[in-house]
Amino acid sequence: MKSKLAKKGRKILIFINNSIKKRGFPPTEREIGKYFKFSSRNTAHYYIKKLRKEGCLKFRFCSSNRRVARGLKPCNNKTNAL
Numbered sequence: 001m002k003s004k005l006a007k008k009g010r011k012i013l014i015f016i017n018n019s020i021k022k023r024g025f026p027p028t029e030r031e032i033g034k035y036f037k038f039s040s041r042n043t044a045h046y047y048i049k050k051l052r053k054e055g056c057l058k059f060r061f062c063s064s065n066r067r068v069a070r071g072l073k074p075c076n077n078k079t080n081a082l
Helices: 002-023 029-035 041-053
Strands: 057-061 067-074
Antiparallel strands (some): 057 067
């Protein structure tokens, strides 16, 4: 299961990086789910949560400690490790 997460996680990170380069902002969970044909948006949320726990993603927060929409930010030092 770990290798499956790493393989899918790597693909999600590449998708996020490409989206930022192409459009200037990261994709939403819904866009990630649609691209990878996940049956539920919660599946995208699950992978994002795992990548954040592994230190591969960060979230941007507003002043009230709430996540910012489209606030995914890849961490360069861990992105290459996957």
